[in-house]
Amino acid sequence: MGAAAERAKAENEEWAGVTPDAARRLVGAAVQAFAERGYHATTTRDIAGRAGMSPAALYIHYKTKEELLYRISGIGHEKALRIMGAAAEAGGTATERLADAVRTFARWHAEHHTTARVIQYELQALSTEHYAEITGLRRRTDRLLRGIIQDGADGGEFLVDDVPGTTLAVLSLCVDVARWFTADGPRTPDEVGALYADLVLRMVGARVTDKNG
Amino acid sequence: MGAAAERAKAENEEWAGVTPDAARRLVGAAVQAFAERGYHATTTRDIAGRAGMSPAALYIHYKTKEELLYRISGIGHEKALRIMGAAAEAGGTATERLADAVRTFARWHAEHHTTARVIQYELQALSTEHYAEITGLRRRTDRLLRGIIQDGADGGEFLVDDVPGTTLAVLSLCVDVARWFTADGPRTPDEVGALYADLVLRMVGARVTDKNG
DNA sequence: CGCGTCGCTAAGCGCTTGCTCAGCAACGCG
DNA sequence: CGCGTTGCTGAGCAAGCGCTTAGCGACGCG
Numbered sequence: 001m002g003a004a005a006e007r008a009k010a011e012n013e014e015w016a017g018v019t020p021d022a023a024r025r026l027v028g029a030a031v032q033a034f035a036e037r038g039y040h041a042t043t044t045r046d047i048a049g050r051a052g053m054s055p056a057a058l059y060i061h062y063k064t065k066e067e068l069l070y071r072i073s074g075i076g077h078e079k080a081l082r083i084m085g086a087a088a089e090a091g092g093t094a095t096e097r098l099a100d101a102v103r104t105f106a107r108w109h110a111e112h113h114t115t116a117r118v119i120q121y122e123l124q125a126l127s128t129e130h131y132a133e134i135t136g137l138r139r140r141t142d143r144l145l146r147g148i149i150q151d152g153a154d155g156g157e158f159l160v161d162d163v164p165g166t167t168l169a170v171l172s173l174c175v176d177v178a179r180w181f182t183a184d185g186p187r188t189p190d191e192v193g194a195l196y197a198d199l200v201l202r203m204v205g206a207r208v209t210d211k212n213g
Numbered sequence: 214m215g216a217a218a219e220r221a222k223a224e225n226e227e228w229a230g231v232t233p234d235a236a237r238r239l240v241g242a243a244v245q246a247f248a249e250r251g252y253h254a255t256t257t258r259d260i261a262g263r264a265g266m267s268p269a270a271l272y273i274h275y276k277t278k279e280e281l282l283y284r285i286s287g288i289g290h291e292k293a294l295r296i297m298g299a300a301a302e303a304g305g306t307a308t309e310r311l312a313d314a315v316r317t318f319a320r321w322h323a324e325h326h327t328t329a330r331v332i333q334y335e336l337q338a339l340s341t342e343h344y345a346e347i348t349g350l351r352r353r354t355d356r357l358l359r360g361i362i363q364d365g366a367d368g369g370e371f372l373v374d375d376v377p378g379t380t381l382a383v384l385s386l387c388v389d390v391a392r393w394f395t396a397d398g399p400r401t402p403d404e405v406g407a408l409y410a411d412l413v414l415r416m417v418g419a420r421v422t423d424k425n426g
Numbered sequence: 427c428g429c430g431t432c433g434c435t436a437a438g439c440g441c442t443t444g445c446t447c448a449g450c451a452a453c454g455c456g
Numbered sequence: 457c458g459c460g461t462t463g464c465t466g467a468g469c470a471a472g473c474g475c476t477t478a479g480c481g482a483c484g485c486g
Contacts, residue, residue: 256472256473256474257473257474257475258472258473268474268475269476269477271475272474272475272476277474277475278474278475
């Protein structure tokens with residue numbers, strides 16, 4: 001299986017929850033198009049074309065183009081929230097949980113940079129109601145990360161002056177991976193995750209136990 | 214002078230090099246509109262309206278809507294490059310230069326978050342030639358920052374495993390300020406600059422000389 | 427005054443956009 | 457077989473887009 005085929009398969013699995021098949025193909029096509037050109041520069045004809053359909057077929061599965069973006073945003077942000085939740089609720093020290101959170105969160109933004117770019121940078125195109133709903137998911141993700149950092153600061157593992165500010169910076173750092181990451185760059189998603197986990201542990205003043213300790 | 218008037222004045226000074234007056238007003242209007250809605254969602258009628266003109270007047274000063282974005286991107290990226298250059302070429306230790314670079318660079322992205330958002334997140338709307346030109350400016354900014362970090366690593370001031378990766382992360386952190394910063398948030402641009410300078414010094418393993426040392 | 431120039435506007439052109447609608451082939455069910 | 461349902465297409469509508477063009481009032485200059 002070639003690299004392109006593998007990527008297509010991974011992208012298909014990402015939207016496994018979307019049925020029927022045509023609706024899933026449309027979501028995949030929309031993510032690609034939105035990530036490449038942006039929401040407003042993408043036409044419904046383009047999306048339908050990529051999914052192998054006529055423009056009219058799109059409207060059987062989605063009421064509007066904005067609904068497609070909303071569905072993508074919802075699924076993507078829920079996945080991001082689950083990743084952060086898994087790390088926050090795992091056992092271990094605050095240092096271990098923070099490293100795990102940043103490693104998996106940053107890695108996901110690299111591996112799924114197409115989806116991540118759409119859900120992080122095209123939010124403003126959502127309707128007011130949908131925007132508010134998605135913002136709620138992001139606030140929950142933020143709270144989980146802040147909880148880990150607060151734990152570490154309270155327990156003396158971390159040396160942090162400004163917990164909300166540091167949380168914001170860490171989240172910002174991970175999210176922005178979606179902007180610059182490309183599959184043909186020099187770094188794999190795993191490497192990005194490892195690098196970022198290391199950098200963030202330094203940011204919070206955690207004692208690093210590897211070669212830099 | 215009210216806050217809004219002060220902001221308008223600051224925005225006017227930002228484009229002082231653009232003449233005549235009508236062309237400058239159009240640039241200001243375009244920056245606001247692009248930052249709010251994005252390039253593709255902004256109409257030439259909207260830009261002209263904000264500048265107090267008819268749609269046709271825009272085309273006396275700029276050949277296309279894209280040229281407006283190109284001018285804004287050029288001026289903005291040159292300013293960003295100058296900020297990074299001033300810090301890189303100043304005297305002092307690598308630690309001092311890095312702190313200065315991050316403080317001023319992050320602060321500019323907060324203070325001019327409207328402009329910064331446009332030049333950092335609407336680049337893909339540029340023509341191929343213009344995009345290449347702007348990318349050149351960004352590479353120069355990147356090289357300046359990498360130089361500082363490399364100096365600190367070589368001289369033993371910093372403990373950095375991956376200089377290009379760390380440079381990328383620092384730049385990404387500062388740039389992303391433009392995405393989340395709002396004037397009505399809890400932090401001033403100065404505070405963002407100070408916080409980010411502290412966080413970045415920790416990332417590179419610099420010895421911190423203040424209360425955290 | 428006469429006349430060209432400059433900055434601008436009202437009107438609108440050609441095109442693309444998001445979206446709709448009538449109709450059609452395939453299918454399941456009695 | 458008959459018939460409704462499902463998933464889709466070809467054609468196209470109203471609206472809005474970037475951009476153009478003809479022309480107008482204010483001004484400087486001789």
